[in-house]
């Protein structure tokens with residue numbers, strides 16, 4: 001049985017309301033060694049922490065997602081800090097920039113992003129970065145820090161951007177997008193990422209890999225992402241699972 005870590009999931013999503021307990025227990029017995037549940041806003045960060053308390057194999061990340069920056073309370077950093085100091089909070093995330101939908105406020109996104117990068121640095125915690133249609137600004141902000149202890153999640157950039165992210169000292173993780181028919185760009189980026197800098201994630205309930213594309217995704221579907229990485233890298237699925245587990249535990253050191 002393959003054992004692996006889902007480094008980025010959203011089990012607080014309503015898509016899991018009907019069967020969350022049963023599903024998590026089932027996939028855990030089927031090889032999902034541990035899961036990091038992301039925070040996206042205050043309420044969902046609180047839920048991440050709650051799940052980490054409830055399920056032994058679930059860890060929390062806490063943070064404000066760029067699409068959720070509107071209405072963030074003035075004292076949000078105090079709450080994030082309190083949650084981040086709990087023993088099972090592994091990272092600050094997901095944080096970053098997202099210019100995909102109209103009506104976003106780039107200045108507010110950048111401010112909240114920088115403040116959370118500062119918090120992570122203060123607490124010596126890794127960060128989980130979300131960047132969509134905002135590569136240039138994201139890279140500018142990350143380069144200001146010199147080195148960044150973190151992972152670029154749901155990587156959708158070019159091989160060249162992947163190399164720049166690696167140069168910052170960061171890991172890269174790919175979702176089920178790797179298995180899609182039009183994934184040529186993602187595969188090229190994957191080729192540029194050495195196996196010791198790679199992490200696995202679903203971003204579930206979204207991004208279900210083929211052959212489940214469009215369905216509700218859960219962590220057990222990482223198996224298809226592992227198979228694709230193994231094929232592209234010319235190694236065994238067991239090696240991909242083992243190496244990515246090591247990489248994740250090294251970055252998210254509180255999970256060890």
Ligand code: NI
Pocket residue numbers: 008010038094203
């Ligand atoms: Ni996510």
